[in-house]
Amino acid sequence: MHTSSPGRRRARTVTLGIAAVVALAGCGSSEPEPSATYDLGTPVAGEVPEGVFEGVTLTFAGSGGIFQDGQTTAAWTPFAEVTGATFQQDAFDPGKLKAMVESGNTTWDLVNTTQFDTARFCGTLYEEYDYSKVDISKVPEGTITDDCMVPQILYGLVVAYNKEAFGDNPPTSAADFFDTEKFPGTRTVSMSQYVDPQMLEFAIVADGGDTANLTPEQIPTAMEKYRSLGDDVIGWTSGAQAQQQLESGEAVMGLVWSGRGYGAAAAGAPVAPMWDEWMVMVDSTGIPKGTKNLDAAFAAVNFYGGAEQQATMTEETSYGPVNTEAKPELDETLKTWMTTDNLETGHYPNVDFWVENYDALATEWSGWVTGG
Amino acid sequence: MVGLGDRGLTMSSATRAIATDPALATPPASAGRARRSRVKWGPLLLLLPAIAVVTMFFLVPLVDVFIRSVTDPEPGLQNYEWLLTNPVNLEVLARTFLTSLIVTVVCLLVAYPYAYLMTIVGERARGWLTLFVMLPLWTSILVRTLAWMVLLADTGPINDFLEAIGVGRQPLIRTTFGVALGMAQVLLPFMVLPIYSALAKIDRRLLAASSSLGANGLTSFFKVYLPLSRPGIFAGSITVFILGLGFYIIPSLLGSPKEAMVSSLIYQQVSVFLLWGQGAALGIALLVVTIIILVVFNRFVRGASLAPGVEPE
Numbered sequence: 173m174h175t176s177s178p179g180r181r182r183a184r185t186v187t188l189g190i191a192a193v194v195a196l197a198g199c200g201s202s203e204p205e206p207s208a209t210y211d212l213g214t215p216v217a218g219e220v221p222e223g224v225f226e227g228v229t230l231t232f233a234g235s236g237g238i239f240q241d242g243q244t245t246a247a248w249t250p251f252a253e254v255t256g257a258t259f260q261q262d263a264f265d266p267g268k269l270k271a272m273v274e275s276g277n278t279t280w281d282l283v284n285t286t287q288f289d290t291a292r293f294c295g296t297l298y299e300e301y302d303y304s305k306v307d308i309s310k311v312p313e314g315t316i317t318d319d320c321m322v323p324q325i326l327y328g329l330v331v332a333y334n335k336e337a338f339g340d341n342p343p344t345s346a347a348d349f350f351d352t353e354k355f356p357g358t359r360t361v362s363m364s365q366y367v368d369p370q371m372l373e374f375a376i377v378a379d380g381g382d383t384a385n386l387t388p389e390q391i392p393t394a395m396e397k398y399r400s401l402g403d404d405v406i407g408w409t410s411g412a413q414a415q416q417q418l419e420s421g422e423a424v425m426g427l428v429w430s431g432r433g434y435g436a437a438a439a440g441a442p443v444a445p446m447w448d449e450w451m452v453m454v455d456s457t458g459i460p461k462g463t464k465n466l467d468a469a470f471a472a473v474n475f476y477g478g479a480e481q482q483a484t485m486t487e488e489t490s491y492g493p494v495n496t497e498a499k500p501e502l503d504e505t506l507k508t509w510m511t512t513d514n515l516e517t518g519h520y521p522n523v524d525f526w527v528e529n530y531d532a533l534a535t536e537w538s539g540w541v542t543g544g
Numbered sequence: 545m546v547g548l549g550d551r552g553l554t555m556s557s558a559t560r561a562i563a564t565d566p567a568l569a570t571p572p573a574s575a576g577r578a579r580r581s582r583v584k585w586g587p588l589l590l591l592l593p594a595i596a597v598v599t600m601f602f603l604v605p606l607v608d609v610f611i612r613s614v615t616d617p618e619p620g621l622q623n624y625e626w627l628l629t630n631p632v633n634l635e636v637l638a639r640t641f642l643t644s645l646i647v648t649v650v651c652l653l654v655a656y657p658y659a660y661l662m663t664i665v666g667e668r669a670r671g672w673l674t675l676f677v678m679l680p681l682w683t684s685i686l687v688r689t690l691a692w693m694v695l696l697a698d699t700g701p702i703n704d705f706l707e708a709i710g711v712g713r714q715p716l717i718r719t720t721f722g723v724a725l726g727m728a729q730v731l732l733p734f735m736v737l738p739i740y741s742a743l744a745k746i747d748r749r750l751l752a753a754s755s756s757l758g759a760n761g762l763t764s765f766f767k768v769y770l771p772l773s774r775p776g777i778f779a780g781s782i783t784v785f786i787l788g789l790g791f792y793i794i795p796s797l798l799g800s801p802k803e804a805m806v807s808s809l810i811y812q813q814v815s816v817f818l819l820w821g822q823g824a825a826l827g828i829a830l831l832v833v834t835i836i837i838l839v840v841f842n843r844f845v846r847g848a849s850l851a852p853g854v855e856p857e
Binding site: 201265267268270289291292297363366367409484503510530531534535538539540541543 | 599628631632635636687796799802803804808809811812813815816817818819820854
């Protein structure tokens with residue numbers, strides 16, 4: 173009684189209470205169950221034995237819209253039909269993935285993410301691929317950039333310009349994009365939350381740089397190049413907005429995802445791609461660390477990469493296939509926007525450089541998108 | 545929680561000890577104290593659900609966020625160093641407080657006359673006025689913001705009107721004005737209601753008294769009515785200001801990047817860059833600066849109350 177004043181007692185009770193709750197909250201993570209293994213023999217892209225995944229449920233977290241719908245039509249639904257697996261769809265969010273993996277409760281088996289993120293978190297947030305279980309012989313050369321990814325689509329960051337604004341003298345280089353005297357008018361570039369290192373690479377290329385040899389000093393300089401456009405540059409914060417700005421003529425030029433440039437052209441806007449210099453982009457199919465269905469996920473990626481599946485995926489989504497033998501049937505407009513027909517003039521990203529200099533990139537990018 | 549039961553036991557044994565120990569037996573005072581203590585602790589049990597919820601869903605995550613800010617990716621203060629040395633962070637933090645302040649002032653200027661009107665009209669009209677204040681609260685924030693996007697658009701009805709009357713089109717969306725307008729509309733009820741409840745309590749005979757002592761209308765207002773309504777003003781302002789600091793959707797939809805507030809910076813760190821330590825540091829910074837502002841406010845502004853709705857003594 174005498175040693176314990178009410179105040180101190182109360183303090184101790186509260187501390188104990190907090191400690192107990194913290195301890196309880198910490199109990200969430202336990203040892204993950206081992207993933208089931210299957211022997212499916214030598215993989216052939218697009219093929220999978222019948223009925224092997226009866227009772228298995230796979231979840232794909234994608235980017236929504238016609239993109240995810242097209243992927244589902246092209247690969248996930250047929251895969252489920254052949255193997256007996258159940259395929260579920262969810263919306264991808266990198267933060268959610270990290271929380272999932274950290275709490276030891278991974279509920280996604282396949283995700284659509286960037287090649288920079290699979291490279292940054294290979295082995296921590298993403299499972300390493302066993303490339304003996306996925307047929308990668310038909311994957312476009314140079315697009316597998318770390319051990320935790322197989323490309324999911326091949327698209328691009330492309331200059332889309334208004335044909336009416338520039339007539340017979342369209343822009344033909346990255347430098348032209350920044351030349352407001354020769355090519356006057358408003359440009360649109362990404363001001364989206366989603367950091368895009370290749371937008372910086374584009375500015376570096378415009379200055380005569382080479383994406384294979386980048387230095388940290390080029391990061392702020394590249395961002396500055398966009399700022400130097402002053403009133404001639406506006407931002408897009410979503411692909412839909414980029415497309416709308418091109419369609420309405422609000423921007424006479426845009427550095428946009430190829431699918432969105434195509435979208436504007438398909439809607440009837442006089443918009444054309446500049447293939448003379450463009451940035452080759454791929455999205456990764458990542459497999460979240462701790463999945464209970466590692467082998468089934470490999471089999472699904474292997475199936476997804478089939479020539480037929482990729483042809484359907486391209487027809488459904490307009491995004492380039494990641495199988496060099498895919499023969500999608502394209503209309504005239506889409507043919508002019510097909511990244512895979514223009515690979516020789518594309519610049520490939522320096523993924524290792526951006527992984528190493530990610531903090532500097534993040535700082536520059538958040539300054540760019542918050543007007544700082 | 546265990547501590548409370550334990551405490552009850554301790555108290556009753558204390559009472560027993562007092563009763564049996566002649567040295568301590570000064571009955572009226574100590575018995576009174578023991579009884580008071582028991583009466584105090586009993587109702588505290590009613591707080592248990594609240595304490596449990598606050599601990600589980602607020603305190604624990606908050607401690608977790610703080611720990612992350614000094615351990616992720618490695619132990620140390622590098623996240624705070626980054627926060628303080630990167631001008632973007634400071635600029636956006638300052639912008640967040642400024643925007644919230646503008647919204648608070650706008651709400652106050654709109655809400656005060658409105659609340660006053662509510663006190664002088666009849667029962668029926670007051671019902672309607674209350675309904676008009678509450679109506680926006682019952683509508684999804686997203687729907688309301690989308691409506692603002694349509695109204696404020698460069699080719700929207702407001703700009704059409706401005707052009708028709710010869711003023712010409714003005715930038716409304718993607719400006720601080722647009723953001724402040726959207727936020728003020730959402731936050732207005734939180735200003736109107738506390739002010740109304742303060743104004744309704746003011747004894748109007750005091751105004752009659754002041755005018756009988758020679759004060760004109762303005763003097764009566766500034767010397768009598770306004771000071772008496774201060775608790776409502778403070779309660780409303782603090783609520784609106786603090787709620788405003790956390791806005792995310794409205795600045796994103798009605799503002800340009802130049803109007804982005806700290807929540808979008810935090811979102812970016814957490815969900816895009818996956819730099820949780822830096823996101824956590826930003827969150828803690830926002831919390832600490834908010835607390836400092838409130839404490840200073842409470843300390844130096846007469847009549848301010850940190851517990852909105854509770855009148856200061």
